Amino acid sequence: MNYRLYLFDFDYTLVNSESAIVKCFHITLQKLGYEDVPDKRIKNTIGLPMTEAVKRIIGTDDENEAEHFVDHYRPEADRYMTPGTTFFPGAVAALRAIKETGAKIGIISNKTHRRIQEKFDVDHVPELIDLIIGSDDVTNHKPEPTGLLRAIEHFGVKKSDVLYTGDSYIDAETAQNAGVDFLAVTTGTTSAADFAKYPHIAILKSIAELKDHLHA
Structure with a gap:
């Protein structure tokens, strides 16, 4: 990958x-x-x-x-919200491993920009994120691909150089609508069987497993 x-x-x-x-x-x-x-x-x-x-x-x-x-x-x-929000085990390590490859990292979420930034700041890891596009940054929300397309334009990369990772069928549809690769994690309420209906490069049990796939 x-x-x-x-x-x-x-x-x-x-x-x-x-x-x-x-x-x-x-x-x-x-x-x-x-x-x-x-x-x-x-x-x-x-x-x-x-x-x-x-x-x-x-x-x-x-x-x-x-x-x-x-x-x-x-x-x-x-x-x-922020006091009650915790990173999944291995999430920060996975983001660090991505940064070590020289790649950029962005968050595209239906949560507000401020709330996302606050979590990275409180946990003292703001340097792991290069771009946040929250619900208040766009008019059209996921599964509309607006956020993804804006991030792609921001970094000036080809769609073939982009991977979007999410836990929901909404994320799968967003990636499909944007024309980028999708990686699913089953830590939300969408099952692996449901994800199998959508284009994907992998279905992982947790974000921690992503680290092992970076050099696969």
Whole structure:
């Protein structure tokens, strides 16, 4: 595996923020008087654009209602999200190994830019990331390929020199829509069987395994 640009999703790919996301949703549901929902329903929305996740969780198609929920969710995320987010075992080591090859690294996520940057800063590894494109940096969110295409343009590389890694069928569709190679990890809620339906170069059990594939 020899790419010049490695792009990654964030939640469930490099980090586990599941408990923090679930906590913030439960608090906000209670705060706004909604009926509570099972944890699994919340987990299944991780990786979606925020308003889309909210619509599925509270059962609405109303954009204004979803935005209202997000406004009340945000203070809870400010309090709990980064402290409740941890890098998956081997994630930082994998990123370091990529940097040692001379390749560039970017994050393309439906999470906000600030929240992603904050995690790398708090863990004292901001030098591992060359570019972050979060949900607030683009108008069209994944599976639209806007973020990926912007990163490719930013670094001036060919699509054949790019690998996108993610944990969700949304990521698989994003890579397909962008015309770049895709590597799947099954640390999210999408199974290996589901990933097998999409073009991919590998399906790994965790991001830690990527390190062993760099020189394969």
